[in-house]
Amino acid sequence: MSYVAGETIKKLRKQKNMTQLELAEALGVSDKAVSKWETGKGLPDISLIEPISKVLNISIIELLSGENITNKNRSSNIMKSKLYVCPICGNTVNSMGDVLISCCGVTLPALDAENIDDKHEVVAEKIDNEVYIKIDHPMKKNHYISFIIYINSSKFEMIKLYPEGNAEARFFIGGGGLIYYYCNRHGLFRRKIDRKGQL
Numbered sequence: 001m002s003y004v005a006g007e008t009i010k011k012l013r014k015q016k017n018m019t020q021l022e023l024a025e026a027l028g029v030s031d032k033a034v035s036k037w038e039t040g041k042g043l044p045d046i047s048l049i050e051p052i053s054k055v056l057n058i059s060i061i062e063l064l065s066g067e068n069i070t071n072k073n074r075s076s077n078i079m080k081s082k083l084y085v086c087p088i089c090g091n092t093v094n095s096m097g098d099v100l101i102s103c104c105g106v107t108l109p110a111l112d113a114e115n116i117d118d119k120h121e122v123v124a125e126k127i128d129n130e131v132y133i134k135i136d137h138p139m140k141k142n143h144y145i146s147f148i149i150y151i152n153s154s155k156f157e158m159i160k161l162y163p164e165g166n167a168e169a170r171f172f173i174g175g176g177g178l179i180y181y182y183c184n185r186h187g188l189f190r191r192k193i194d195r196k197g198q199l
């Protein structure tokens with residue numbers, strides 16, 4: 001099975017004389033997201049495949065039968081944790097080093113954290129030894145926060161979230177660490193958190 005290739009999106013977009021921003025606006029994503037798809041650094045969520053095919057005037061089968069995706073974003077820094085999310089099934093993989101991962105037949109790029117905008121802000125509150133994390137974000141079936149992860153020096157903890165639930169989680173805070181959270185439409189976000197629960 002193949003998934004939509006960035007080069008296919010780019011080719012079709014150019015044939016339609018659309019800019020990345022015009023395509024992004026038609027799909028309700030950022031132009032940066034479109035740029036990432038086209039350069040193989042990101043993949044559109046599966047809920048966007050039908051809208052993309054409509055905007056680009058192509059059948060879903062044709063859209064998906066473009067070239068296979070190859071990972072052009074391999075990390076060379078083995079000290080950095082990398083996150084991979086399958087756009088089809090939502091499977092999430094954390095890797096401490098350089099790795100080539102595929103899921104549902106799709107080669108997954110390591111995700112870069114996005115700049116936090118006002119629609120993806122997070123608040124944190126320390127309660128005893130725990131930090132309570134909340135993201136004020138829609139939790140609808142096709143647009144929601146699908147997980148929150150807390151990584152500190154000794155552990156990796158992931159809370160899976162579901163549509164119609166709340167975008168919140170509690171973690172043992174330890175000495176502080178990193179919070180990651182993932183919007184299925186807008187990508188991965190990251191904040192540092194200190195041992196007092198301050199972002």
Ligand SMILES: [Fe+2]
Pocket residue numbers: 119120137143144183184185186
């Ligand atoms: Fe979002």
